[in-house]
Amino acid sequence: MSELTLKEVLNSSVRYLAEAGISTPRQDAEILISHVLGLSRVDLYLNFHWTLTPQEHQAVEELIRERGQRYPLQYLTGEVAFGGLILRIEPGVFIPRPETELLVECAVGVLGSSEFRSSIVRANSSCPFPVMNAGRRTGSGSPVVLDVGTGCGAIALSVAREVKDCLVYALDISAQAIDLARFNAQKLGLQERITFLVGDFVQITPAELRGKVDLVASNPPYIKKSDIARLEPEVRDYEAAAIDGGKDGLAYFRRLLPFAQQFLAPGGQLLLEIGEGQVQEILHLAEQTSFELVGIHQDLGGIDRIIQLRKKSHCLNQR
Numbered sequence: 124m125s126e127l128t129l130k131e132v133l134n135s136s137v138r139y140l141a142e143a144g145i146s147t148p149r150q151d152a153e154i155l156i157s158h159v160l161g162l163s164r165v166d167l168y169l170n171f172h173w174t175l176t177p178q179e180h181q182a183v184e185e186l187i188r189e190r191g192q193r194y195p196l197q198y199l200t201g202e203v204a205f206g207g208l209i210l211r212i213e214p215g216v217f218i219p220r221p222e223t224e225l226l227v228e229c230a231v232g233v234l235g236s237s238e239f240r241s242s243i244v245r246a247n248s249s250c251p252f253p254v255m256n257a258g259r260r261t262g263s264g265s266p267v268v269l270d271v272g273t274g275c276g277a278i279a280l281s282v283a284r285e286v287k288d289c290l291v292y293a294l295d296i297s298a299q300a301i302d303l304a305r306f307n308a309q310k311l312g313l314q315e316r317i318t319f320l321v322g323d324f325v326q327i328t329p330a331e332l333r334g335k336v337d338l339v340a341s342n343p344p345y346i347k348k349s350d351i352a353r354l355e356p357e358v359r360d361y362e363a364a365a366i367d368g369g370k371d372g373l374a375y376f377r378r379l380l381p382f383a384q385q386f387l388a389p390g391g392q393l394l395l396e397i398g399e400g401q402v403q404e405i406l407h408l409a410e411q412t413s414f415e416l417v418g419i420h421q422d423l424g425g426i427d428r429i430i431q432l433r434k435k436s437h438c439l440n441q442r
């Protein structure tokens with residue numbers, strides 16, 4: 124393998140990725156080359172005339188080739204930026220998307236609001252059983268959050284980091300996802316406030332949490348099964364299991380809304396990420412399950428992306 128400068132390797136990688144149909148060829152090439160060389164992307168440009176060793180050149184070529192075959196970028200580097208966090212990610216676990224940061228913003232806003240906080244204290248005072256968390260008895264006043272379908276832990280970890288006193292339950296049907304989420308929590312020093320549970324959310328959520336949860340957050344599988352074949356190869360070939368929302372994309376919501384109705388405290392909130400065009404159907408389901416609408420939040424593309432619902436608070440004594 125002949126010796127080439129960083130600039131030459133970058134330029135040929137960008138050309139290769141562009142020809143392979145990658146929509147962000149320069150960005151992807153920079154990220155992969157930085158990853159191999161252990162440099163920041165800015166440093167690449169400061170060291171354009173460096174010569175790569177044959178081993179470095181070969182490592183870059185392998186990653187660029189795989190990316191050209193539409194293998195997801197984040198699986199190649201093993202990490203993903205989400206909010207202010209860098210999370211470990213691996214094939215088999217859904218890669219968090221920027222839209223979901225909006226859900227986290229909403230969750231942090233709800234949990235930080237003094238109006239919401241005072242309703243928690245009021246409700247807790249009538250609760251005879253303190254909520255259990257990983258074998259510890261928690262004092263009243265700490266908000267309890269469920270992240271249903273946590274994946275690598277993006278929502279659970281972001282909320283736990285921003286809201287210092289909350290207790291989070293992170294659930295996923297995939298044992299691999301939960302192992303990864305637990306790894307990410309340990310890396311960030313957040314494992315003490317997060318309980319990880321593997322299995323179907325309806326079956327594994329501890330019964331003692333019924334009526335005591337303050338916030339349920341979920342970015343569920345919501346893509347119609349028949350639409351998956353039309354998605355970009357990166358998503359279609361590597362993430363189908365995590366996004367399959369059944370025949371009409373609503374299968375998961377049909378189970379999640381009644382579940383949240385049971386587990387939320389009166390006045391507690393449900394934050395759901397939804398797909399484009401699903402808002403009316405979800406509102407219909409919300410009406411059927413006696414939720415009231417708090418708000419609909421749009422993503423940067425102007426698409427209705429997050430639905431914020433509240434469990435009606437006519438029965439505070441349920442908690």
Ligand SMILES: C[S@@+](CC[C@H](N)C(=O)[O-])C[C@H]1O[C@@H](n2cnc3c(N)ncnc32)[C@H](O)[C@@H]1O
Binds near residue numbers: 300325342343
């Ligand atoms: C679209 S991914 C979202 C992952 C993560 N919340 C995020 O935003 O990056 C949906 C997740 O739900 C999980 N899931 C699917 N069905 C589930 C079920 N019945 N119970 C618990 N988790 C489930 C999948 O394994 C997957 O990790």
